[in-house]
Amino acid sequence: MTMTLPANASHEQAIAATRHWLERAVIGLNLCPFAKGVHSRGQVRYVVSDATEDESLLADLERELHALVAVAPDEIDTTLLIHPRVLNDFEDFVAFLDLVNVVLRTQQLEGILQVASFHPAYAFAETDADDITNCTNRAPFPTLHLLREASLDRAVAAFPDAALIYERNMETLRELGSDGWQALGVGAPAGEGK
Template sequence: MTVDSIKQWLDEIVIGQNFCPFARYVRDNQQIRFVENTQDTLDEALLSLHQEILTLESDEDVATTLIIFSSGFTDFDDYLDLLTVANELLDEWGYAGEYQLASFHPDYLFEGEAESAASHYTNRAPYPVLHILRESDVENVLAHCPNPEAIYENNQVRAHELGVKWFRQKLSAYRQK
């Protein structure tokens, strides 16, 4: 159920609203690994992260992995703690420059923006998610993107066009599946 909700969110919001113009290719080619993590401790989450990096290291057919936390890290501050430690461990494990993390959470807030801003929804998902990306893939895609700096700005404009109410309804429906 949780993975299905994330797939629908990915298809309808991330790809459907073109928040990530690169996601369609890996989704259409079934190169995304979706992993549900039902554990709720930091140690277990980090173990899952490490296992998924090892999977990416050994399986060239997988371009990226989404670790979905179906029961843990519902508090945004706890999630940010996980993200901080996870990024530090990427460095410690020797994966700096090879992998990076993108973050999504139901209560995602961009620093410096009003809490009511629709732009937060560009990084809101039905469940907390750590998205592992290969840096070489990101660099390759960005090299072929004419204006990568505009992605963030375009996402903000689109989010405001859709509005908070639209996003709330969508995310609520995904969580009810």
């Protein structure tokens, strides 16, 4: 299922839906044990791109990568670049991720920042589209998560068995099931998706 905002939807609506997903799913289910700290300290920046084509999104991505590097981590540690009007098809989104890596290289940001990906139709290569474990990377809207490598390294060092997070998340979602995921209400707001 792809989610898109209607032309008259506000940035505030996209941010509110994304924040709700972060609080209920990512933090609520402890899918990312590092998210709670930066969220509670107000160090997550939410940005909505109005891009309707890849080129505009790439420009927004470059701007946000440089904005993140330019500010102290204790002010903004991570950025969620929400882009509800472009890359709603998951295959297009996956293909675009190659360009994200090119941007990191050309901007000489490899080893400094990395980008994680979330999409409402996210599906791991080895799973069926309706497999509940895909929800570990499903967000209300296509989203690029800009992370500082140094912050991630510190978080992983402080978390015992960080390598097991992926497996634990899969088990959490299997136990939750599709009905439990739906009950979280973390998709696009009603009337804003198809």
